[in-house]
Amino acid sequence: MFPADQPPESELENRHVSRRNLLRRAGFGMGWLGLAGVLAQDGRLAAAPPESHGPMAPKPPQFPGKARQIVHLFMNGGPSQVDTFDPKPLLDRYHGKPLPDENLRTERKTGAAMRSPFRFQKYGQSGLEISELFAETARHADDLCVIRSMQADVPNHEPSLMLMNCGDGRLPRPSMGSWVTYGLGSENQNLPGFLALCPGGYPIVATQNWRSAFLPGAYQGTYIDTQHTEIEKLIENIRNASTPADAQRRQLDLAQALNHYQGQRQGSDPQLDARIESFELAYRMQSEAAEAFDISQEPESIRSLYGEGTHARQLIITRRLLERGVRMIQVWSGAGQPWDNHDNIEAEHRKLAQAWDRPIAAFLTDLKQRGLFDSTLVLWGGEFGRTPVAELPALSGRDHNHYGFSVWMAGGGVRGGYAHGATDDFGFAAVESPVHVHDLHATMLHLLGFNHETLTYRYAGRDFRLTDVHGKVVRELLA
Numbered sequence: 119m120f121p122a123d124q125p126p127e128s129e130l131e132n133r134h135v136s137r138r139n140l141l142r143r144a145g146f147g148m149g150w151l152g153l154a155g156v157l158a159q160d161g162r163l164a165a166a167p168p169e170s171h172g173p174m175a176p177k178p179p180q181f182p183g184k185a186r187q188i189v190h191l192f193m194n195g196g197p198s199q200v201d202t203f204d205p206k207p208l209l210d211r212y213h214g215k216p217l218p219d220e221n222l223r224t225e226r227k228t229g230a231a232m233r234s235p236f237r238f239q240k241y242g243q244s245g246l247e248i249s250e251l252f253a254e255t256a257r258h259a260d261d262l263c264v265i266r267s268m269q270a271d272v273p274n275h276e277p278s279l280m281l282m283n284c285g286d287g288r289l290p291r292p293s294m295g296s297w298v299t300y301g302l303g304s305e306n307q308n309l310p311g312f313l314a315l316c317p318g319g320y321p322i323v324a325t326q327n328w329r330s331a332f333l334p335g336a337y338q339g340t341y342i343d344t345q346h347t348e349i350e351k352l353i354e355n356i357r358n359a360s361t362p363a364d365a366q367r368r369q370l371d372l373a374q375a376l377n378h379y380q381g382q383r384q385g386s387d388p389q390l391d392a393r394i395e396s397f398e399l400a401y402r403m404q405s406e407a408a409e410a411f412d413i414s415q416e417p418e419s420i421r422s423l424y425g426e427g428t429h430a431r432q433l434i435i436t437r438r439l440l441e442r443g444v445r446m447i448q449v450w451s452g453a454g455q456p457w458d459n460h461d462n463i464e465a466e467h468r469k470l471a472q473a474w475d476r477p478i479a480a481f482l483t484d485l486k487q488r489g490l491f492d493s494t495l496v497l498w499g500g501e502f503g504r505t506p507v508a509e510l511p512a513l514s515g516r517d518h519n520h521y522g523f524s525v526w527m528a529g530g531g532v533r534g535g536y537a538h539g540a541t542d543d544f545g546f547a548a549v550e551s552p553v554h555v556h557d558l559h560a561t562m563l564h565l566l567g568f569n570h571e572t573l574t575y576r577y578a579g580r581d582f583r584l585t586d587v588h589g590k591v592v593r594e595l596l597a
Contacts, residue, residue, distance in 0.1 A: 176305050187493065195501075213231055246264065293339060296338060301568055317450075318453040557592050
């Protein structure tokens with residue numbers, strides 16, 4: 119036993135920790151700074167070594183890649199492939215009638231075939247067939263690489279979103295954007311390397327779509343609600359009204375020094391490192407984010423090119439972020455699942471496409487004009503597609519379909535003016551050159567300069583990767 123007036127050293131140290139926590143939590147800033155001075159005097163607080171680079175510093179790929187940045191245009195909810203990029207004339211003949219083959223199992227009861235209410239035509243020298251819904255985007259037909267044979271695992275939104283974003287439909291895994299920034303870092307240290315732009319709130323499963331999971335927290339996506347136009351609402355707390363920049367810098371330097379002190383004594387704490395890195399990023403963003411998101415600086419000719427509306431504004435912002443070196447940007451359709459049109463698909467798909475078509479065409483044109491197209495990989499699509507048969511009881515909408523659906527890519531080294539694979543005669547299932555989501559991820563990583571099998575992170579005793587134990591590079595998609 120220790121004498122009553124002499125507690126053990128560990129207990130004395132615990133008392134010091136308790137005092138520090140008390141001062142911090144009580145908000146006594148001067149006391150907190152005073153404590154730092156005391157610790158420095160007795161040698162306990164040494165300045166942290168200057169950071170030559172952080173977790174988001176630019177890193178070289180494993181081999182030269184064609185793409186340097188990614189933009190994912192996410193049509194969350196599941197757009198219909200037979201109404202957009204996969205024409206099926208046979209549906210006209212069977213409209214209102216049962217298919218000659220038995221319907222595949224779907225999430226809800228489906229009935230007769232339902233023709234597309236939208237006209238398709240061929241575009242460009244390639245003759246790529248595209249629906250009238252995307253007639254403006256179709257002006258870039260010779261740049262589009264349409265994959266008509268995509269496959270997911272199940273016809274449910276939540277696991278399919280997780281599969282498309284994180285490579286696994288069930289277990290917590292890092293998102294694709296987190297893997298990309300883990301592998302490449304970012305070219306701008308004053309902005310997040312991975313951004314998720316979604317107007318009006320979160321999509322289904324919310325922040326899980328851009329989580330970092332077991333990767334360091336610095337690689338998690340940053341959410342921006344792009345329904346807002348004022349910078350203070352776009353990015354909460356972007357301006358510090360109470361503390362000037364020099365005082366903020368001193369506070370962060372103190373936090374870094376204390377973290378360094380704790381790391382020397384007890385080892386690094388990844389959660390604490392991530393939190394301080396987020397503080398540092400927030401501090402740096404004050405100087406650059408407001409300017410990056412201010413589209414009023416764009417000339418009238420550019421704003422007119424994109425048109426009006428939220429998606430036009432989102433894509434102008436996206437181009438501005440690409441110019442400033444942001445590595446990956448997801449641009450969502452909106453909160454929830456806007457493309458999930460179980461009924462009235464003609465009106466709903468038309469409304470959604472009208473909001474997207476002109477901005478997408480303008481975005482691709484803008485990238486080309488600025489020399490960004492060849493180094494930017496653009497992906498368009500949802501988490502799955504929709505059935506060619508109508509959801510009961512009326513010929514009005516379509517159910518979820520993971521057996522065969524369409525996405526397209528452009529720029530970043532992909533083969534333009536090309537339709538890869540095929541679904542059956544009715545657009546239900548991929549029957550020619552199927553491409554699983556794992557294959558899509560493997561191909562995208564290849565375009566960035568990574569072997570998907572060796573871009574790994576060791577956690578819980580095994581090496582994890584975006585494609586888990588699956589995936590192959592689809593070389594027919596490469597230019």
